[in-house]
Amino acid sequence: MVCLGNICRSPLAEGILKSKVNTQKIFVDSAGTGNYHIGRLPDERSITVAKKNLLDITDQRCRQFQMADFDEFDLIYVMDNSNRRDVLKLSRNENDKDKVKMILNEIFPDENVDVPDPYHDNQRGFENVFNMLDKACTIIAQRLLDHD
Numbered sequence: 706m707v708c709l710g711n712i713c714r715s716p717l718a719e720g721i722l723k724s725k726v727n728t729q730k731i732f733v734d735s736a737g738t739g740n741y742h743i744g745r746l747p748d749e750r751s752i753t754v755a756k757k758n759l760l761d762i763t764d765q766r767c768r769q770f771q772m773a774d775f776d777e778f779d780l781i782y783v784m785d786n787s788n789r790r791d792v793l794k795l796s797r798n799e800n801d802k803d804k805v806k807m808i809l810n811e812i813f814p815d816e817n818v819d820v821p822d823p824y825h826d827n828q829r830g831f832e833n834v835f836n837m838l839d840k841a842c843t844i845i846a847q848r849l850l851d852h853d
């Protein structure tokens with residue numbers, strides 16, 4: 706799960722997907738394309754909305770997405786078009802590129818809709834993001850089960 710800061714959207718996506726899959730079998734992680742917040746906890750507002758939905762994301766620490774992640778992961782979900790461009794810049798071949806998916810295309814196929822960056826928004830914005838990611842992750846989890 707990749708966003709810009711790895712403190713607002715992708716930590717929620719990581720926590721939500723982990724709650725819906727068998728984490729003994731499926732490794733879920735998140736990262737940011739930027740390097741501003743490396744080592745930090747998720748944003749308080751993400752921690753709050755997660756907690757409201759009975760998820761604890763305080764074990765997460767921000768890290769930056771790197772080229773080696775293409776070797777580590779089969780699927781790379783990006784939150785918006787800007788994240789997609791930044792991740793694709795680090796891709797080395799078609800196989801790498803094929804791993805990169807817009808997360809809301811799970812709900813709205815081929816529409817390339819962004820998960821809005823809630824950083825400058827209020828708690829409502831984070832709740833909106835949580836709900837979108839929850840829907841997308843339900844579909845992703847079902848797909849992973851079908852492929853099991």
Ligand code: 4NP
Nearest residue numbers: 708709710711712713714824
């Ligand atoms: P995120 O949100 O990409 O969902 O983690 C942001 C967090 C921090 C910044 C931008 C987006 N920032 O510019 O510091």
